[in-house]
Amino acid sequence: MNLLPPQPTESVSMTTGDLYEPLYQIQIPDKELGLLFSVHDTLSLEELAYEFKEITDRIMQWLEAAHMTAFTIEQNVKRQQQLEDIEPLLLSCQRMAPLIPLLIEMNEIIHDDPTVTITKIQSEWSGLQHFISSVKKALEESNEKNVLLSLMSSILFQIDDLSIMIFQYQEKRHIQAVTEKDDQPQKEDSILIDIDNRVGPLFTDVEKVYTRMTSAPPEDNTGLMTRKHLIVQDRWESLRVEIDELKVELKEDRWLIVFKQVADQVDGMMDGLDKTVSQCYMMIQQIKETGLSASTSSSTSTSTSSNSSVNNTSSVMDKLRSVEKNFDAKYKYYTPSIAKMLMMLGNGIAARVSRNATTLNRHENMLGRWNQLKLTMDNLRKKDLPDISTTRPMSPATTVCWSRLSDRSDNSNFLMKSPEPTIAERSRSPYVSSVASSSPIPFNMMDEYHRKTPTTPSKRDHHLWQSSKSPSPVYGRSQQMSPLSREKRSNLVPSTSDTFKKSSVIYKTNIEEEEDDDEFEISTSDFRRQQQPPVATTPTFRSKSSLSTSTRSMTPNARRCGTPSMIPRPKTPTASSLIPRPKTPSYRAGSPRIGGPRIGSPMIKQQQQQQQQSGKYRPNVKDPLDKEIGFIINSSPVPIQCQKAAGPHEGRYYFGNELTPSLGGGKKIYTCKLMTYDNNRSSSPKRNKVLIRVGGGWQDLEIFLLEHMNLMGG
Numbered sequence: 267m268n269l270l271p272p273q274p275t276e277s278v279s280m281t282t283g284d285l286y287e288p289l290y291q292i293q294i295p296d297k298e299l300g301l302l303f304s305v306h307d308t309l310s311l312e313e314l315a316y317e318f319k320e321i322t323d324r325i326m327q328w329l330e331a332a333h334m335t336a337f338t339i340e341q342n343v344k345r346q347q348q349l350e351d352i353e354p355l356l357l358s359c360q361r362m363a364p365l366i367p368l369l370i371e372m373n374e375i376i377h378d379d380p381t382v383t384i385t386k387i388q389s390e391w392s393g394l395q396h397f398i399s400s401v402k403k404a405l406e407e408s409n410e411k412n413v414l415l416s417l418m419s420s421i422l423f424q425i426d427d428l429s430i431m432i433f434q435y436q437e438k439r440h441i442q443a444v445t446e447k448d449d450q451p452q453k454e455d456s457i458l459i460d461i462d463n464r465v466g467p468l469f470t471d472v473e474k475v476y477t478r479m480t481s482a483p484p485e486d487n488t489g490l491m492t493r494k495h496l497i498v499q500d501r502w503e504s505l506r507v508e509i510d511e512l513k514v515e516l517k518e519d520r521w522l523i524v525f526k527q528v529a530d531q532v533d534g535m536m537d538g539l540d541k542t543v544s545q546c547y548m549m550i551q552q553i554k555e556t557g558l559s560a561s562t563s564s565s566t567s568t569s570t571s572s573n574s575s576v577n578n579t580s581s582v583m584d585k586l587r588s589v590e591k592n593f594d595a596k597y598k599y600y601t602p603s604i605a606k607m608l609m610m611l612g613n614g615i616a617a618r619v620s621r622n623a624t625t626l627n628r629h630e631n632m633l634g635r636w637n638q639l640k641l642t643m644d645n646l647r648k649k650d651l652p653d654i655s656t657t658r659p660m661s662p663a664t665t666v667c668w669s670r671l672s673d674r675s676d677n678s679n680f681l682m683k684s685p686e687p688t689i690a691e692r693s694r695s696p697y698v699s700s701v702a703s704s705s706p707i708p709f710n711m712m713d714e715y716h717r718k719t720p721t722t723p724s725k726r727d728h729h730l731w732q733s734s735k736s737p738s739p740v741y742g743r744s745q746q747m748s749p750l751s752r753e754k755r756s757n758l759v760p761s762t763s764d765t766f767k768k769s770s771v772i773y774k775t776n777i778e779e780e781e782d783d784d785e786f787e788i789s790t791s792d793f794r795r796q797q798q799p800p801v802a803t804t805p806t807f808r809s810k811s812s813l814s815t816s817t818r819s820m821t822p823n824a825r826r827c828g829t830p831s832m833i834p835r836p837k838t839p840t841a842s843s844l845i846p847r848p849k850t851p852s853y854r855a856g857s858p859r860i861g862g863p864r865i866g867s868p869m870i871k872q873q874q875q876q877q878q879q880s881g882k883y884r885p886n887v888k889d890p891l892d893k894e895i896g897f898i899i900n901s902s903p904v905p906i907q908c909q910k911a912a913g914p915h916e917g918r919y920y921f922g923n924e925l926t927p928s929l930g931g932g933k934k935i936y937t938c939k940l941m942t943y944d945n946n947r948s949s950s951p952k953r954n955k956v957l958i959r960v961g962g963g964w965q966d967l968e969i970f971l972l973e974h975m976n977l978m979g980g
Contacts, residue, residue, distance in 0.1 A: 285338055286354045288331045294361050295321045299368050306375060314376055322369065322383050328362065329390040336397045343404045352402060359398065366391055411484045411491065417475055418494045424468050425501045428461065432508050439519075458516065461509060472502050518620060525611060525625055532607050532632060535600045536639055542593040543642055549586040550654050556582055588905065590651060595972060597643060604636060883908050891917055891940040894956050895967070902971055911935055921971075936960075938967065 302317050309317070335355055366388065373384050435457050478484075479495045486492055611629055885896030892910060899908045911918040915937075922933045937959040957964040 285335060289328070289335050289355065289358055292324065292328045292331050294328060294358070294365070295324045296361060296365055299365055299372070302372065303368065306372075311376070318372055318376060322387065325362070325365065325369070325387055326383075326390070328358075329387070329394060332358065332362075332394050333390070333397065336394065336401050340397075340401045340404060343401065343408045352398070352405060355398065359395070362391070407484050411486070414475060414478060414484070414491060415494065417471055418491075418498050421468065421471050421475065421498050422501060424464070424471075425498075425505050428464060428468075428505055429508060431457075431460070432512055436512070458513070461512075465505075465509065472498065518618065518622075521614060521618065522622065522625065525614065528607050528611060529628060529632065532604055532611075532636075535596075535604050536632075536635060539593075539596055539600055539639060539643065542589065542596050543639070543646055545589045546586075546593055546646055546651070549582065549589050550650060553582055553586060553654060586654075591905070593646070597647070599972070601640075608633060608636060886910075890954070891938060891956070894940055894954050895919065895938060898956060898967055898971070902968070906971055907933070909933075939964075 298317070299321050302314070302321070306314050332355065339352055339355070369387060370384060475495065475498060479491070484491070608629075611632075615625060615629060883896045883899040885892040887893055895908065899906050906921060907923045909920040911920055917938045918935055919938055920933045920935050939957050939959075941955045941957055943953040943955065956967040958967045958970050960970060
C-alpha cells in the first residue's frame, strides 16, 4: 500500500482549473433564441413549442452549473483558499442576462402555458445573482484579509532587517572607536540615509495597517489578525526607540568630534600665547642680565667692545619690542576667541544628555590653564613690562664714556690732591641740597647692582660705616673707593650736572623729549688718547674731617660727578615704542666739559635718520590704494617691510625683508587691489578695504599680515 503525502498545491491548481469546466460545457442558447425569434412566423405551433422547450432546458442546466460554481467558490473562501478571481462566472452571467427577457416575450408569442418553467427560471436567475454578489463580497474580504496578513508579515520582516542593520552598525562603530579610524563620519551619514530611506515606506505600511484595523476591520473569527497587529505595533515601537537611540549616540559622537576640534584649536591658541609670554619673560631676563653685566664691566674696555655692547643692547631691546608687539597682537585676537570658545564648549557640555568623563576633565583642565594663563598675561602686561621699561639699565656706550671721564679726572692733569670737605660740609652745600630736593630714589635697584659687584670685607664695612655717618645715603656710598671700585662705579654714575636735573623727574609718567638724538651722543675719540690704566690702592678708613690722599685721587669736578643718582632716566613710552629706552645724558652749553669739546658724528646721525624713516611707510597721497596700504602698514602691530614695485603694472608690492631667515622667506611680490564699500541708505562715509592676492583667491591685507608676521617681519 503506497502512502504518499498529498500535494495541496496541485489539488488547488486542479480545483481552480476544473472549477469553471461544467459552466464552459453548457452552451448558452443565445443564438438559438435569436433564430427562433426571426423564424417563428414560418414555424408551426408544435415546432415552435419544441424549439422553445429545448432552449429553456439548456438555460436551466446553465443555471444549475452556475449555482454549483458559486457554491464551490464560497467554500474555497471559507477554507481561506485564495482564488485569482471570479471573472469567468461574471462574464457568463453577463451573456445570460439578456436571454431572460426574451424567454418571457417568446412565451407570450407561443400562447402556451409554460408559466411554471418561466417562473422557475426567473427565480433561479435572481437567486444566482444574489448568491454571486455575496460570494464576491466574501471573496473581497478574504482577499483583503490575506493582503493585510501578508502586509503585516512584510512589516515584521522589514523591522527585523532594520534591527539587524542597526545592531551590526553598532558593533562596527564600537570597533572603529577602538581602532580610531577616520572614515567614521562618512559611514554615519550613509547609515542614517539608508535608515531614513527604508523607514519612510515602512511607516506608510504601518500606518495603513493601523488605519484598516481600527476602522471597520475585516471579520476575524480566529483572532489571528488582531494578534499579528499587536505584534506589529510592539515591534514598530521598539524599532523607533532603537533609531532614536542611534541618532542620539551619533549626535553625541559628532559633538565629541566638534569638541575635540574646538578644544584642539583653543589649545593651539593658548600654546601660542604661552610661547609668546615665555619669549617676553626670556627677553626681560636677558635685558636684566645684560644690564647687570654692563654695570660690572671694566671701564678699560676698548672702543670695539663698546660698540659691540651697544649693538647687543640695541638688538636685545629691538627683540623685546618685536616680541611685545607679537604678544599684544595675539592677546588682542586670541583672548576673546578663547573665552568665546570655552563658553560655547561649556554650554554644549551642559546641554548634553550623557556625561563623558574625558570631555569633562579636558574642559576643566582647559579652564584651569586659561585662568592661570590670564593671570600670567595680566602680570606681564600690568607689572613686568612696565617695570622693565622703568628699571632698564643704561646702555654700555654711556657707561664706558662716564668711566673714561672718571679715569681721566684721576690720572690726567689734576695730579695735586686738595683737601676735601667733610661729610657735613658736603651735605650743607647747595649742590648736594639740590639733589636732596629731588624725587626719592629706589635703593633696591642700586642694591641689585651692588649684589652683582664683588667687594672685599673692608669695603663692605666701610660702606656700612659711611652710610651710618652720612646724612645722604647716596652721597655716603660714593665717598671712598679704590680706583678699581671707582671704575666699576663710574659705569653707573653719570658725571655731569645735567643728570641731576633729569633725575628729579625719573618717575613722572609724561616726559616731553624736545632734544634731538644727536644731543645725547658722547664722542669717545677724545677720551682714548688720555685713557690710562688705574692705579690700585689699598682702601682704608677716613676721618670725618677729610679724606686720605692715598684713598682719594679725584678733583672737585670729578667728586661732584659721583654724587647724583645712579638710575638712568627712562624714556616716555610712545606709540612706536612700547618699551622705553634710556637716553645718554646730554651736555648743556653752560656745563663744564671734562673731556674737551664733543666731536659730532654725522654718520651716526644719518643712520638714526634712516632708521626713523625705515620704521614707517610713506605712501603716495595721490594714489588711494598706496595711501590705504600705508595706513595699514603703519598701524600694524607687527613691523612689516613694504615697498612698491616699479613697472607698468599697478598694485604690485614687495612685502618682507630679503634677509629674513624664515621658511620660504625673503622679499616677495604680491598684487593688491582696493575695494570701496558705499552705503547709499545712510550718510556714513565709504569704507575701504585692501585685498591681497594669495594663491587662487583674495584675502584681507590686515589678516594676511597677522597670519604671516613671522614671514614678513623685518
